[in-house]
Amino acid sequence: MKCCLCDGEVDKHYTPEGEMYWDKGHNPAPVKTGEDDRCCDTCNATVVIPARLVHAGGMEPEAASKLAEVIMADYRPEPQEGEGE
Numbered sequence: 001m002k003c004c005l006c007d008g009e010v011d012k013h014y015t016p017e018g019e020m021y022w023d024k025g026h027n028p029a030p031v032k033t034g035e036d037d038r039c040c041d042t043c044n045a046t047v048v049i050p051a052r053l054v055h056a057g058g059m060e061p062e063a064a065s066k067l068a069e070v071i072m073a074d075y076r077p078e079p080q081e082g083e084g085e
Contacts, residue, residue, distance in 0.1 A: 001025060003040035004032050005048075011041040030055050045071045 001010040001023065010025035025038030031051050032039070039048060049071070050064030059067070 001038060003043055004028055004034070004037040005039045005043040008040055008042075010038055 002008070003010055003025065005028060010023065012020050013022040014020050025040060026044040026048065028037050028039040028043070028048050029052075031048050046068040050059070050061075050068045053059040053064050053067070054061050
């Protein structure tokens with residue numbers, strides 16, 4: 001499945017035992033609102049969540065952008081057994 005925002009692959013999530021449990025991505029609203037639109041983990045963290053915070057009136061765009069930087073600096077998923085299979 002392709003990310004509707006960056007056209008990259010939507011991330012697959014695995015249990016500690018290596019079994020894939022989710023490959024459907026994230027809801028990209030309010031950035032994209034098509035019925036079948038899904039986004040990857042990176043776009044969710046750096047584009048969608050900040051947009052939701054701004055859209056809700058809870059954060060200025062500059063602060064949301066800084067938050068996205070912090071999220072991505074801390075986001076280093078551990079490779080799981082079975083990934084890429």
